[in-house]
Amino acid sequence: MSQSYNRGLVEDFSRWKEFSAGMWAWIFHKFTGWVLVGYLFTHIAVLSTAIPAQQGEMVTNSAGEQVSVYTNTLSLLESTFIVRLLEVGLLAVAVFHILNGIRLLLVDLGIGLESQDKTFYASLVLTGAIVIASVPTFMAGIGGA
Amino acid sequence: MSTQVPETETEAETETEPAGESHQERRMADKAAKREYRESEKKAEDELRAAEESVHLKVFRYDPEVEDKQEPRFDDFYVPYTKGMTVLDALMYARDHYDSSLTFRHSCRQAVCGSDAMFVNGRQRLCCKTQLSEMAEPVRIEPLPHQDVVKDLVVDMEHFYDQMHAVEPYFQSEDVPSEEQRQSRENREKIKMSTRCIWCGACMSSCNVAAGDNEYLGPAAINKAYRFYMDEREDEEELKEHRLRILEQEHGVWRCQTQFSCTEVCPKDIPLTEHIQELKREAVKNNLKFW
Ligand code: HEM
Numbered sequence: 086m087s088q089s090y091n092r093g094l095v096e097d098f099s100r101w102k103e104f105s106a107g108m109w110a111w112i113f114h115k116f117t118g119w120v121l122v123g124y125l126f127t128h129i130a131v132l133s134t135a136i137p138a139q140q141g142e143m144v145t146n147s148a149g150e151q152v153s154v155y156t157n158t159l160s161l162l163e164s165t166f167i168v169r170l171l172e173v174g175l176l177a178v179a180v181f182h183i184l185n186g187i188r189l190l191l192v193d194l195g196i197g198l199e200s201q202d203k204t205f206y207a208s209l210v211l212t213g214a215i216v217i218a219s220v221p222t223f224m225a226g227i228g229g230a
Numbered sequence: 231m232s233t234q235v236p237e238t239e240t241e242a243e244t245e246t247e248p249a250g251e252s253h254q255e256r257r258m259a260d261k262a263a264k265r266e267y268r269e270s271e272k273k274a275e276d277e278l279r280a281a282e283e284s285v286h287l288k289v290f291r292y293d294p295e296v297e298d299k300q301e302p303r304f305d306d307f308y309v310p311y312t313k314g315m316t317v318l319d320a321l322m323y324a325r326d327h328y329d330s331s332l333t334f335r336h337s338c339r340q341a342v343c344g345s346d347a348m349f350v351n352g353r354q355r356l357c358c359k360t361q362l363s364e365m366a367e368p369v370r371i372e373p374l375p376h377q378d379v380v381k382d383l384v385v386d387m388e389h390f391y392d393q394m395h396a397v398e399p400y401f402q403s404e405d406v407p408s409e410e411q412r413q414s415r416e417n418r419e420k421i422k423m424s425t426r427c428i429w430c431g432a433c434m435s436s437c438n439v440a441a442g443d444n445e446y447l448g449p450a451a452i453n454k455a456y457r458f459y460m461d462e463r464e465d466e467e468e469l470k471e472h473r474l475r476i477l478e479q480e481h482g483v484w485r486c487q488t489q490f491s492c493t494e495v496c497p498k499d500i501p502l503t504e505h506i507q508e509l510k511r512e513a514v515k516n517n518l519k520f521w
């Protein structure tokens with residue numbers, strides 16, 4: 086064969102517009118999976134600040150009260166808007182991963198393969214609904230609420 | 231499917247055969263060919279003007295052997311539209327009237343031979359099975375992605391054929407049957423869809439996993455294996471084991487990530503993902519003997 090032209094990666098990436106439902110589901114599932122792994126490690130890192138609290142170590146918080154290190158860190162985090170926002174994001178990511186994960190398990194069992202695109206859209210809509218419904222809870226006591 | 235009657239070849243074509251090798255004859259033949267070409271181009275102009283509608287094609291061009299085609303580009307063609315025209319018909323019109331070097335594969339024009347799968351408006355499609363009326367304009371026609379381009383719309387299918395052969399797509403029973411081997415109706419139904427493959431390669435081209443893993447058997451080959459694995463006429467246990475072992479190797483069924491791209495593009499509507507998933511379950515059942 087004569088030397089041929091390989092269209093390569095750049096073109097592959099520009100093809101995202103041509104992705105079908107199943108391909109988006111796959112990308113989102115990988116993405117959300119790895120975000121969850123990332124969160125797990127961050128979570129462990131933050132919680133490990135509680136180790137000195139085990140020994141009863143106390144610090145003085147912004148209000149001048151004596152509280153444990155753990156309580157101090159957590160209440161500091163929870164009082165910032167960005168952390169609350171990230172929590173909503175985490176919920177979105179987790180809910181989508183779980184719903185689409187169930188969809189994938191059904192696909193593995195050969196159930197409902199004809200409606201695989203509809204179940205993907207359903208996961209998206211359900212995730213959206215759950216996340217929106219959770220906003221008042223997550224944002225309680227922050228900003229206007 | 232293509233319903234167009236092919237235009238009868240002009241007599242000029244037979245005239246242009248370089249019969250005798252005298253210079254004069256060759257020159258005359260050359261001139262005749264050029265004249266014919268000019269005429270068909272003029273005819274196309276007339277037809278284009280006369281036609282109520284025309285279709286704008288954007289066609290991928292590339293030829294490593296021609297200097298000004300080494301840099302891939304898109305050429306525009308305007309083709310007079312006639313009712314029932316397929317993408318393949320339009321390509322043939324463009325080739326016959328504008329640029330005889332426009333290269334693509336086709337043969338049966340009725341979705342049987344599988345030679346004209348291309349990337350049309352962002353999706354793998356069989357050109358002879360794709361109505362122009364269903365395509366948004368300009369109709370963008372490219373060779374199948376994830377395969378090496380040989381020239382214009384022609385891709386190298388060698389690797390695809392290798393994968394098809396890798397699953398040993400033939401009956402292997404040791405004892406030659408003495409009489410006609412009958413298949414039960416149920417079993418025929420079971421494998422019916424899987425036998426419809428026309429080896430067009432659209433599925434393989436659409437698969438992201440196959441694009442990243444050159445050794446992946448790919449949907450068509452796995453479907454081919456399904457066709458033989460599920461066929462009850464080959465019923466020896468060892469053969470079934472043998473077929474499963476090919477399928478459950480590292481680059482076999484487990485590469486499939488159920489993106490469904492292959493199932494979406496298959497022009498013969500074969501439920502490819504379903505077949506791959508079923509073989510995955512067969513592989514698991516076979517390894518977990520307590521089933
Ligand atoms: C109820 C909860 C969960 C369900 C139902 C679920 C389901 C699944 C399924 C079915 C897959 C395989 C996808 C495929 O076939 O390609 C998967 C992949 C994955 N999951 Fe989950 N999962 C859950 C929770 C989690 C959690 C908590 C994490 C992170 C700590 C996580 C991280 C991942 C990752 C990283 C992948 C991708 C693996 C790869 O690259 O192939 N999952 N999940």
Ligand code: SF4
Binds near residue numbers: 499
């Ligand atoms: S399975 Fe369908 S898309 Fe794949 S090669 Fe066969 S006919 Fe073409």
Ligand code: FES
Binds near residue numbers: 340343347
């Ligand atoms: S030309 Fe034979 S399948 Fe299209």
